[in-house]
Amino acid sequence: MDLEDEVPARRRRGRELEDALLDAAWDEVVELGYTAATYEGVAARAGTSRSVVYRRWPTKRELVLASVERRGARLTLSVPDTGSLREDLVALLDEVNAGRGQAMLVLGSYAGEFYRETGLTPDDVRDHWLGERTTALAQVVERAVARGEVDPARVTDRTVRLASDLLRQEVLMTMRTVPPESIRAIVDQVVVPVLTGGLPRT
Incomplete structure (x- = not known):
């Protein structure tokens, strides 16, 4: 008898x-890394059983990408609307920092x-990770353009991603969540000046 057949399957079907x-695949990669992660570990x-996992995702690559999509769909963000680009960015980065620190480490380092x-x-x-969703940052910038805070000519994929790119870099360099003062420095000294053409705030 194959060992996997000795593992009793729970009575779950479909989406559940x-x-x-x-979720098990995500935890396996977080704890062990991609190379050490196994179908047997995910099944356990x-x-x-291993065959239940393998039938759905025949390669580990497919399994891990599906787990990334699942995790991204679960971690939805609220989109702040304070009436100020600066305050929206600070609120959004604070939320990302608090709720997605582990995910950023997994996607960028682990x-x-x-x-x-x-x-x-x-x-x-x-x-x-994003699927078909519009990023919260894109929505924040779009609102700032509509309010006249941001010149549409300054809006590109790169400038919209700048805040999250800098936050992720900070997480990966320190291997921890980012202090509030660093988030405000990212917003005041880099992101807002790039998007508005204003001077850095000190």
Whole structure:
């Protein structure tokens, strides 16, 4: 008898079962890294058999990408609307920092083996994370343009992503969440000046 057949499957089906498997896959990669993560480990975490996981995602690459999509869909952000670009950015980055610190570390650092072995880049994985959703940052910038705070000519994919790129870099360099004063420095000294053409705030 195959060992996987000795693992009793819980009576879960459909979306409930897939969610449990994908959550288990995420935890497996977070704790062990991509290379050490196994189908057997994911199955054990989910309380099911290896074949149940393998039938849905025949490669580890597919399984991990699906777990990234699942995690991204769960971590939705509220979009602040204070009437000020600066205050919206600070509120949004504070929320990202508090709620997504682990995810940023996983996508940017812990999953380094995944990038090397699959040939994907962090940008590729970010697309799976976001799915079809518009980013909260894009909405904040769009509102600032509508209010006349931001010159539309300054709005590009790169300038819209600037705040999150700088926050992620800070997380990866320090391997911890970012202090509030650093978030405000990112907003006041870099992001708002780039988007508005104003002088850095000291």
